[in-house]
Amino acid sequence: MLLNLIACGTHKINNSREVCMLDSLKVSLTQKLHPVHKAESEKEYEAIWAFRYKACISELNRHDIPELNHDNCWLRYESDELESTSLFYTGSMEDIKATIAVRVFNPGEVPKVLKTEYSLGAFKDLDKQKVVEMSSHSFDTSMSGHAATTALVYQTYELALEEEADLLFISCIPEHLKIYEDLGLRPYGARALNKDCAGLLVPLIGLLDIDYYKEIHSLLYHIFKKAEGAGKKVNSDVSPLMELIYEACGSAESNQDVIKNEILASFRESIVSDASTFNFLTFLPEHIITQISESSQIINVKPGEQVIQQDVRDQELYYILSGLLEVRQESKVLAKIKHGETLGEVGFFRESGKRSASVFAGEQTRVLIIRKSFLNAMVKKHPADACLFYEALSRIMAEQIANS
Incomplete structure (x- = not known):
């Protein structure tokens, strides 16, 4: 009942x-x-590293990430065993379903590399604040990942409130963006990250204020109520952070209806404005475009920001909704990808997904991200639709070869 x-x-x-x-x-x-367990024993750490390795090798087809240990079949990061890091997992040690790493940084301890990755220059008095970061999220792709991911987010917030942290940051894969946004986490204008083991990631901020979660009717409000009952700090001045969030509104989009409407509008506009544009959406029926909108995300990229990093592995396909992307090697511009065109077809199909060049936004650009996992799921559930998708991309690649 x-x-x-x-x-x-x-x-x-x-x-x-x-x-x-x-x-x-x-x-x-x-x-x-979905009870969450904190890794305490050596066997638990090794089980998590083995689970990550399996996800990286078997499911993401990435074999030469520097942190991979092929002898032990582990994916282990140097930060895993630091005192400031906690590893959490759901499932059992013998059958892990999902895992994360949560790092706590005392005031003044946030590493420079993390400040750069999360674009933390916009946060005043950062060195006076305690910061929590959730990263290294791996999950069993045979399950939806939604409930396990939600349970891990709850655990992250419980730790942040226990530590009485001031700021919380999470890097998420685009396909999980809606899960986080439904809970109340928000993009704040930071550029997307490119990670060897995960591809493109969207940085999000979690506000540590009970009134915010009460106002938006988030389930996280009940995590705060529990912490409040334990005498923990649950209120903070989030008004400066809200300004960043409002300014970044639309920088990452996960709403299916919005995505579908924007895809169709962009498609029509590209055909009208430039009949020579070879748009792969031309070959797809609307029901496949609907499937794309249900499993894809949109990011907003500022001029000069990097979308793809050379030699980094990712298997996303990028469709340019508006703006312009530049393909570069060192300082040389090799190609310009305009509105209505696609980018990343080769990496999308290659087993390694290793990128041969870097890509930057030449101007303000809206990019639709289609992940390889979407196509893998389509092959299993709707093989006929997958054939149409493959055919559309094959035509695009043939046209590119003919014009090169």
């Missing part, structure tokens, strides 16, 4: 107290069904 009530959602419940109770039950149920 409880599961049926939760599945129905809160829209059928009018009493705000009942809604609050139901949300609290959702949080408790997620935590009970």
Whole structure:
């Protein structure tokens, strides 16, 4: 009965107290069904490293990342065993379902490389604040990953509140952006990250203020209520951070309807403005475009920002909704990719996905990101549609070869 009530959602419940109770039950149920464990023993660490290795090799086809240990079949990072790092996982040690690393930095301890990666120059008094970072998220692709990811986010917030942190940052793969945004995490204008083991990542900020989560009716509000009951700090001045979030509004988009409408509008505009544009959407029926919108994300890239890094492995396909991208090797511009064109077809198909050149935004650019995992899922669920998708990309690549 409880599961049926939760599945129905809160829209059928009018009493705000009942809604609050139901949300609290959702949080408790997620935590009970997907208990999160902190790695304490050497065997737990090794199980996590082995799980990461399997995800990297078997599912992402990335074989030569520097941190890979092929003798032990581990993916192990130097930061894993630092005192400031905690590794968490769901499932059992013998059958891990998802895992994350959470690092806590005391004031003045945030490394320079992290400041650069997360574009933290916009945060005043950063060196006076305690910062928490959630990263290295690996999950079993045979499951949806949604519930396990949510449970790990709950754990990250519990740790951040226990530590009475001031700022929380998360880097997420584009396909999980909606999960995080539904909980209340937001893009803040930082540039997208390129990681060997994960491809393109979107940096998000988690505000550490109970009133914010109450106002947006986030399930995380109940994590804050629990911390408040334990006497922890649950309020902070988030007004300066809200300004960053408002300025970054639209910098990353996960809403399916918005994405579909923007894809179709961009497609029509590119055909009208330049009939010579060889647009791969031309060969796709609308139901496949709908599938793309359900599994893809849009990012906004500022002029000069990097989208693809040479020699880094990623298997995303990029469709230019607006703006201009420049393909570069060192300082030389090899090609310009304009509105309505695609980029990354070769890396999308290659087993290694290693990029042969870097790509930067030549102007303000909106990019649709289609991940290889989308196509892998389509092959299993809708093989006929996958054939049409392959055919469309093959025509694009043939046209590029003919014009080169």
